[in-house]
Amino acid sequence: MPDAKAETDRFMTEVRKRNPHEEEFHQAVEESVRWLMPFVLDHDAYRKARILERMTEPDRVIQFRVTWQDDDGGIRFNRAWRVQFNNAIGPYKGGLRFDESVNLGILKFLGFEQTLKNSLTGLPMGGAKGGANFSPRGKSDDEVMRFCHALMLELHRHIGEDTDVPAGDIGVSQREISYLFGQYKRLTNRFVGTLTGKGVGFGGSAVRTEATGFGAVMFLRDMLDQHDDGLDGKKAAVSGSGNVALYAIDMLGQLGAKVVTASDSDGFIHDPDGIEGEKLAWLKELKEERRGRIREYAEEFDVEFHEGRAPWNVPVDLALPCATQNELDTDAAQALIANGVCAVVEGANMPCSTEAIHAFLESDVLFGPGKAANAGGVAVSGLEQSQNAQRVSWDREEVCERLNDIMGRVHAACVEYGSGSGPVNYVKGSNIAGFKRVADALLAYGAV
Ligand code: NDP
Ligand code: 2IT
Secondary structure: OOOHHHHHHHHHHHHHHHOOOOHHHHHHHHHHHHHHHHHHHOOHHHHHOOHHHHHOOOOEEEEEEEEEEOOOOOEEEEEEEEEEEEOOOOOEEEEEEEOOOOOHHHHHHHHHHHHHHHHHOOOOOOEEEEEEOOOOOOOOHHHHHHHHHHHHHHHOOOOEOOOEEEEOEOOEOHHHHHHHHHHHHHHHOOOOOOOOOOOHHHOOOOOHHHHHHHHHHHHHHHHHHHOOOOOOOOEEEEEOOOHHHHHHHHHHHHOOOEEEEEEEOOEEEEOOOOOOOHHHHHHHHHHHHOOOOOHHHHHHHOOEEEEOOOOOOOOOOEEEEOOOOOOEOHHHHHHHHHOOOOEEEOOOOOOEOHHHHHHHHHOOOEEEOHHHHOOHHHHHHHHHHHHHHHOOOOOHHHHHHHHHHHHHHHHHHHHHHHOOOOOOOHHHHHHHHHHHHHHHHHHHHOOO
């Protein structure tokens, strides 16, 4: 059998050549291929059909200009994309990101991750991602509305309830989804589930807002349980204070852990007494309603604010990076390990650098990769699609139960493919389990 390491290097040389200057895409692919290659080399059918090569090449990329008018009547334009990565096991599905940093390489990394993540949920969803180099931060409501309407003027041609179903991601919350859905409905004259994350009063699912953060903590609970440990009494560091972070903090508290940090791109706050109860309610209001800054929490509750820094030097048992890619590097990983961290779970997509992940694995720190741990968001999006298709809406209890079951199955799939000597290798397990379902569909289809 060929050497897996040499084959991975050869494979990555080709990926880099085909996709120059797309560093995040290279990183995401390499971190998967490194675990997938031995499995592929072991299965001749996958090799012969060049499944891995096909799964790292998007089906289709759509790029377009979005022209809109600011409040002063000035003309502005941004660049937007939809990367329809792979629809082998279901319609394309994945979020839209609005942030200045968005570029094609970042959306390809996210689309690739999404394909494996969606497969892991067991639901019929392909992988996609989209967005624009536009940030809602500092824009008025009217400007955000005009931007969303202008973007949908083009995007609506490429999406549909059985084709491609976008949702939120960084910078795209229920406000943006509502503007996008309103325009989609107007343009097509159809009320269907082409977007998820809608308001519960107009086709949205209960618990979609909470789903990613809640799901990540359910996954963490199952990881600890698998290794005869539990959440009760543990101290946690969370980064970010957006959709994923807020509900991860919420569920950690519900399950008996104490969260002592939260952050945004300005820095982090350290609250040794825990972000819970009234303080958490205040933080949600700050971030979800007033769109304020994290430093205001420090002023309100008289705790420390560390400007321009991430929270990874605070001694904790658990770390949940929930902000953005590559926010936790080797130095941060070493600091966490030195302070005795026992589990790290990625609420965000690829928040840990490759080196940081390897440091955790080498130190036997339980590590939950994003494509498994943060699958709860897209899973409830899948449930929203099902409810829309049947014209029903399930209550909170029903959706929560289904989310819990799905996260349990994602965890079990990781254990199935990631067990060996020592702690479960969730990176290996999630990649192989996610890959297999898509790969088997592609094999069945022949040369598509
Ligand atoms: P939000 O826009 O709601 O929140 C993002 C948070 O991260 C904010 O606190 C933001 O701070 C912070 N942040 C963003 N960029 C940076 C940066 N460069 N440095 C430091 N902090 C930063 O996004 P979400 O919570 O929805 O998404 C967070 C992560 O989770 C992303 O990686 C996303 O892809 C992933 N994810 C999201 C899912 C969802 O359902 N929403 C599902 C699965 C994964 P600031 O306000 O200062 O920008
Ligand atoms: O990264 C992700 O999984 C998301 N942003 C959610 C995608 C979705 O379709 O709900």
